[in-house]
Amino acid sequence: MAEATFHGRTARPAGIAALRRIWREANGLQRAALCIGLALLAVAAFAPLIAPHEPTAQSLIARLRPPIGFERFKEGYLLGTDELGRDVLSRSLHGLQLTLVLAMLGASIGLVLGGGLGLLSGIAGGTVDDIVMAAVDAQIAIPFTLIALLVLAIFGSSIEVMVLVLGLYGWEQYARIVRAEVRRLMQMPFVEAARAAGATGSRIAFRHVLPNTVSPLVVQFTLAISNIVLLESTLSFLGIGVQPPTATLGSMVGIGRDYMPTAPWIVVVPAAMILLVTFTVQILGDWLRDRTDVRLIDR
Amino acid sequence: MTPLLSVRDLRVTFGSTQAVRGLSFDVPAGGTLALVGESGSGKSATALSILRLIEREGGRIDGGTITLHEEDGPLDITALEEDRLRALRGNRISMVFQEPMTSLNPVLTVGNQVAEVFVRHQGMNRKKALAAARNALESVRIPEPQRRLLQYPHELSGGLRQRVMIAMALACRPRLLIADEPTTALDVTTQAEILSLIRELQAEIGMAVLFITHDMGVVAEIADRIVVLREGRKVEEGVVDQVFRAPKHAYSQQLMAATPKLGSGSPNPPSPGPRLLEVRDLSTRFTLGRGLFEPRRTFEAVRGVSLAIGRAETLGLVGESGCGKSTLARSILRLVEPASGSILLDGQDVMRARREDLRSLRRHAQMIFQDPYASLNPRLPVHALVTEPARIHGTVSTRDQRAFAAGLVRSVGLEEDAVDRYPHQFSGGQRQRLCIARALSVKPKLIVADEPVSALDVSIARQVTDLMLELQEREGISFLFISHDIAVVERVSHRIAVMHDGRIVETGPSQSVLRDPRHPYTRRLLASVPRPEPGHRRSAPDGLPTDPLPSSTPEARLREAAPGHFVRENAA
Numbered sequence: 001m002a003e004a005t006f007h008g009r010t011a012r013p014a015g016i017a018a019l020r021r022i023w024r025e026a027n028g029l030q031r032a033a034l035c036i037g038l039a040l041l042a043v044a045a046f047a048p049l050i051a052p053h054e055p056t057a058q059s060l061i062a063r064l065r066p067p068i069g070f071e072r073f074k075e076g077y078l079l080g081t082d083e084l085g086r087d088v089l090s091r092s093l094h095g096l097q098l099t100l101v102l103a104m105l106g107a108s109i110g111l112v113l114g115g116g117l118g119l120l121s122g123i124a125g126g127t128v129d130d131i132v133m134a135a136v137d138a139q140i141a142i143p144f145t146l147i148a149l150l151v152l153a154i155f156g157s158s159i160e161v162m163v164l165v166l167g168l169y170g171w172e173q174y175a176r177i178v179r180a181e182v183r184r185l186m187q188m189p190f191v192e193a194a195r196a197a198g199a200t201g202s203r204i205a206f207r208h209v210l211p212n213t214v215s216p217l218v219v220q221f222t223l224a225i226s227n228i229v230l231l232e233s234t235l236s237f238l239g240i241g242v243q244p245p246t247a248t249l250g251s252m253v254g255i256g257r258d259y260m261p262t263a264p265w266i267v268v269v270p271a272a273m274i275l276l277v278t279f280t281v282q283i284l285g286d287w288l289r290d291r292t293d294v295r296l297i298d299r
Numbered sequence: 300m301t302p303l304l305s306v307r308d309l310r311v312t313f314g315s316t317q318a319v320r321g322l323s324f325d326v327p328a329g330g331t332l333a334l335v336g337e338s339g340s341g342k343s344a345t346a347l348s349i350l351r352l353i354e355r356e357g358g359r360i361d362g363g364t365i366t367l368h369e370e371d372g373p374l375d376i377t378a379l380e381e382d383r384l385r386a387l388r389g390n391r392i393s394m395v396f397q398e399p400m401t402s403l404n405p406v407l408t409v410g411n412q413v414a415e416v417f418v419r420h421q422g423m424n425r426k427k428a429l430a431a432a433r434n435a436l437e438s439v440r441i442p443e444p445q446r447r448l449l450q451y452p453h454e455l456s457g458g459l460r461q462r463v464m465i466a467m468a469l470a471c472r473p474r475l476l477i478a479d480e481p482t483t484a485l486d487v488t489t490q491a492e493i494l495s496l497i498r499e500l501q502a503e504i505g506m507a508v509l510f511i512t513h514d515m516g517v518v519a520e521i522a523d524r525i526v527v528l529r530e531g532r533k534v535e536e537g538v539v540d541q542v543f544r545a546p547k548h549a550y551s552q553q554l555m556a557a558t559p560k561l562g563s564g565s566p567n568p569p570s571p572g573p574r575l576l577e578v579r580d581l582s583t584r585f586t587l588g589r590g591l592f593e594p595r596r597t598f599e600a601v602r603g604v605s606l607a608i609g610r611a612e613t614l615g616l617v618g619e620s621g622c623g624k625s626t627l628a629r630s631i632l633r634l635v636e637p638a639s640g641s642i643l644l645d646g647q648d649v650m651r652a653r654r655e656d657l658r659s660l661r662r663h664a665q666m667i668f669q670d671p672y673a674s675l676n677p678r679l680p681v682h683a684l685v686t687e688p689a690r691i692h693g694t695v696s697t698r699d700q701r702a703f704a705a706g707l708v709r710s711v712g713l714e715e716d717a718v719d720r721y722p723h724q725f726s727g728g729q730r731q732r733l734c735i736a737r738a739l740s741v742k743p744k745l746i747v748a749d750e751p752v753s754a755l756d757v758s759i760a761r762q763v764t765d766l767m768l769e770l771q772e773r774e775g776i777s778f779l780f781i782s783h784d785i786a787v788v789e790r791v792s793h794r795i796a797v798m799h800d801g802r803i804v805e806t807g808p809s810q811s812v813l814r815d816p817r818h819p820y821t822r823r824l825l826a827s828v829p830r831p832e833p834g835h836r837r838s839a840p841d842g843l844p845t846d847p848l849p850s851s852t853p854e855a856r857l858r859e860a861a862p863g864h865f866v867r868e869n870a871a
Binding site: 195196 | 632634657658659662665666677680734741
């Protein structure tokens with residue numbers, strides 16, 4: 001019996017069988033998150049096809065119309081219109097697409113940059129460590145919004161610059177987490193065992209140390225995605241983010257804020273999407289962390 | 300006579316596993332009962348149940364009674380409320396734990412921590428409590444008790460910290476002291492001191508002691524009665540002499556047989572041949588204090604050590620914690636950079652080897668570490684782990700890796716299907732076998748084993764050392780076997796080197812050193828080893844030599860006392 005479960009979990013059948021097993025082993029929350037996540041991805045990817053209107057098409061005679069089911073609802077504008085008479089649903093779908101791209105790219109750049117520096121810092125130690133940690137301290141000391149303002153003011157606001165700025169955000173947290181883990185792991189006997197076996201520095205770094213830092217990294221990655229969505233909306237609110245009339249979820253919330261008392265749907269729809277995205281990412285992140293941890297395989 | 304504590308049909312579960320399954324025993328008033336068993340036998344769960352601390356650890360008492368017979372009638376501990384338990388703990392029943400390093404709060408002074416017991420249980424004010432704390436420290440023979448009151452735990456050695464723990468436990472003159480492996484983390488000489496201290500204080504206060512240990516030598520040293528546990532059940536109970544002389548149950552017999560006894564002989568030395576390893580005048584220093592304003596200090600962990608190991612020979616390196624034996628082992632493999640000296644391995648100069656050469660030299664000398672849980676990368680499957688050295692040195696291809704791994708795990712006595720599993724799916728002994736398999740993957744000439752069996756139960760340790768002996772026989776591997784346990788070292792070593800304060804103070808053929816120790820430190824070490832023979836009990840405390848050791852000066856040279864048996868002597 002023990003034998004059977006053991007082989008069932010370590011062997012890796014490919015394709016549909018594997019997917020089916022993943023589904024079977026997931027709990028209810030994880031299944032829900034997986035469904036929502038896939039739906040969000042699909043909707044974001046096909047936003048231009050699904051959206052009933054152009055996201056920037058204005059219709060000043062149909063301003064501030066509420067969603068379906070309310071008084072003054074206008075046919076064809078399912079979730080209402082904003083202050084310029086643009087379709088909230090269409091804008092949210094396009095906004096979702098852009099926000100997801102920005103958040104994923106930003107968090108990934110931060111992961112690679114910060115993780116890499118943390119690994120280097122933890123393994124090399126000495127002067128390299130001092131320099132990287134000084135940079136981390138400097139980064140922590142200066143509010144990131146200030147840096148973002150400076151960069152965007154100098155280089156102007158474009159999607160590429162935005163991605164870079166968002167990627168820069170949070171690198172110091174990855175670096176600190178990875179460095180601390182690496183320093184702990186470098187003291188472990190199994191690293192010494194690898195050295196005694198004649199392993200090179202890069203073998204130790206990438207085979208023995210890095211895989212053991214995955215758990216905190218995944219957690220940090222999911223947190224960073226949520227934070228980046230918030231940062232992007234902050235920047236949009238300050239007028240230096242993605243420029244109007246292009247929609248992102250953050251900028252929609254920022255602009256809609258003024259109309260909260262009279263037309264709350266302008267804020268509620270994109271805010272709900274942000275909520276869904278961050279929730280899904282967190283659940284899936286935890287799940288990914290558990291699934292990649294071989295230590296959780298049944299004894 | 301009514302016993303002080305009666306445990307009847309105790310059942311304890313952790314989640315779905317039963318840790319204790321219907322255990323009954325009595326602790327006589329003023330007597331010492333030893334609960335003996337290997338890890339997982341339920342001995343600690345029993346101890347924690349008596350103080351009802353088991354719930355905090357996530358366990359549950361499922362049945363049975365624990366009765367404390369007080370003057371005013373019996374008291375069932377399993378049915379007491381929390382506030383009455385608090386009054387009981389540390390007052391009527393108190394406990395000493397295994398880890399003196401972590402059982403004290405690091406940010407409070409020793410005085411504050413000891414005084415707290417008096418404030419809590421005897422309602423003293425602070426000033427009175429501190430005075431009482433001073434007396435308590437004095438009663439456990441801590442030198443300079445007044446000064447210790449203001450010190451923090453990290454300023455005290457392990458032995459002193461355990462004394463502080465005992466002082467706290469005995470502060471209220473309890474009727475029962477539960478000692479859960481109180482000396483396991485200590486050196487043998489310190490262990491001997493603590494054991495004799497417990498015995499003396501027991502006579503002074505007239506308390507009963509429930510002593511929990513896995514070490515038969517310690518049992519013989521301290522207990523009147525013994526209860527042998529296995530998988531939560533009592534397999535044997537009796538008077539110590541009787542159980543040691545004629546254990547009835549098969550498991551007790553097995554436990555006795557596996558317990559290493561000093562003086563039970565060493566393997567026959569191999570035929571003299573060329574030397575495999577020759578170390579001369581090796582010194583290793585550490586720099587302490589790297590801060591800006593801190594003065595740089597150096598600490599010499601290994602001081603001018605010379606030793607040699609022949610082919611298929613085992614040199615046992617004995618010494619207490621902090622004597623530099625692990626640093627010496629790592630220096631020989633250049634995992635730590637030595638400051639000076641020379642190392643010849645199979646005729647090749649290790650000290651002068653450049654990085655690339657060193658990497659290929661490491662093929663010939665592999666290492667086994669103390670902690671089998673931490674020395675295997677938890678994220679790699681066994682077939683990748685045990686073949687790693689061979690992969691690094693290119694002696695096996697990716698294609699052959701699994702078959703090669705299967706052969707390796709078979710050679711250390713594990714099933715072949717182990718190759719697809721991960722380290723956490725193995726027990727400690729099995730993991731140590733995997734570490735040995737990993738070392739074997741490159742067919743080394745020398746294996747440096749740093750306390751390879753210290754973390755294992757005696758019967759498992761026995762199997763692992765047997766495996767090492769067998770491998771030596773079959774493959775002609777030489778071992779540098781490092782341990783603080785002299786009895787284990789005796790069993791596997793052809794020759795022994797005794798290390799103290801960074802120097803080798805005595806070395807020679809095992810039997811010559813153990814039967815005719817010449818250096819005062821060796822003598823003290825041997826006198827401190829608890830023997831699993833109740834007849835040998837020392838009449839404490841004068842049985843222990845405690846006179847200060849002559850500090851060996853650099854001029855001290857090794858003098859040949861008997862053929863091949865060298866002792867360090869002061870030039871003066």
